[in-house]
Amino acid sequence: MASFSSIGIGLGGNVDVNGLIKASVDAVKAPVTKLNQQAAMTNAKVSAFGQFKSLVSTLADAASKLASVTGWNGVSATSAKPEAVSVSAVGGAAATSFNVQIQSLAKAQSSISVALSPVSQAVGAGTLTFDIGKWSGEPKVFTMGSAGAVNVEISATDTLADVVSKINGSKAGVTATVLSDAAGERLLLRSNTTGENAGYRVSVADSDGVSTDAAGLSRLVVGATTEYGVDARATVNGVAVTSATNAFSNTVAGVTFTALQVIGSDVAISVSKDSSAVKKNVEAFISAYNAINQALNDVTKYDQGTKTAGLLQGDSAAVTLQNTLRTALQSVSTAGALRTLSSVGVVSEGGLGNVSPTGNLTLDITKFNKAMENPDEVKAFFRGLEGGSVADGFAGRFKSVTDKLLANDGFFASKTKVYEQTLKLNAKDVEAINDRAERLEKSLTARYTALDTKMSSLNALNAYIAQQVTTWNKTSG
Incomplete structure (x- = not known):
């Protein structure tokens, strides 16, 4: 906002122009405060329904486990x-x-070379070849497997540590390690897999042309001690x-x-x-249902003590969601002798003696154990008769309700679209008001500036006339 604090000649001396402009702009912007409050409330509702969706998804998973054959085959x-x-x-x-x-x-094949001394010396150039297969018979005879041979090239400057690194990087089917003892360094090899069919054979092509002596690279193979793998x-x-x-x-x-x-x-x-898995899945369903039911109770209640209403108190969508889930609990299984949740021990928390029931569920363990004396009937209640449709059982029917709520065109998707549209309209209204306030500020600033300029000119003219009158009076006297 332009400042008039330094004008002084026209309006600045006696009129708080900045205050006048700010008061006018604030009056135009006044509805923004209410719109921001409405947006905050809408976002809080978006968050609440996001939580509800997550809780219903957990409930759907719990129903799925009761409808799945896996949960009944413990x-x-x-x-x-x-x-x-x-x-x-x-x-x-x-x-x-x-x-x-x-x-x-079972044991993996392993082998250990003779000691190399001094340590950290170059072992000699050449090629180590690893074959994977099976050792059998006495004396041991090696039968090559289908994996083929793996060659590891060793250079003249490689130490035993370098050889180990190259073997481990070659995917030869063995793991190499440097073993140090009082005699020096040794190459320790071990098959990556246990069993007789995971044996290995190591051969050497020494650069000195002799692969059967105890010199050069041959030292890693000749004289090595081997323990063969067994099943x-x-x-x-x-x-x-x-x-x-x-x-x-x-x-x-x-x-x-x-x-x-x-x-x-x-x-x-x-x-x-093992029926414990069934009990665990039933308890998980009860816990998941109570979580969403209690969340809905909390946001739709009115607290008489504090005279405050929950975020969604009286909200038709929240009430519809809660009623939909409570109605789904009344689904009747059309398979077997057991028909309702109560028949398998899932009952309302607090029972008939609860003056203000929460609608939460609890497991009557006595009734549940009695029903589980015939586990096939309990299974039929939740997932239908063997060979029939899962939709005939309670869990299948309840799952279909939650699937509709969670569908791409279902309850939560529709609610999200409504809230998104509300927030877009709110943002447009705020933008329009801020734009109007900005234009008003510019307009008032321009007007007061022009008025101040005009008043400055008039003040100057008035001073000139007063001076001329004074001069004329002196001349006339």
């Missing part, structure tokens, strides 16, 4: 001696039991089985037992149905 696998044999089973594995003995653990060996109910690793995953369908120790006595393994 099994429990136990080992009588978990320190010797651990066990796990995939969902749906058949209930079974068997005995395991462990004769040997894990076990018996299952007396039947011999092997595995390249200590995990036997294809021996008993759906069950993996892992050898941890050699043990010659029977270790009892058992696999049984």
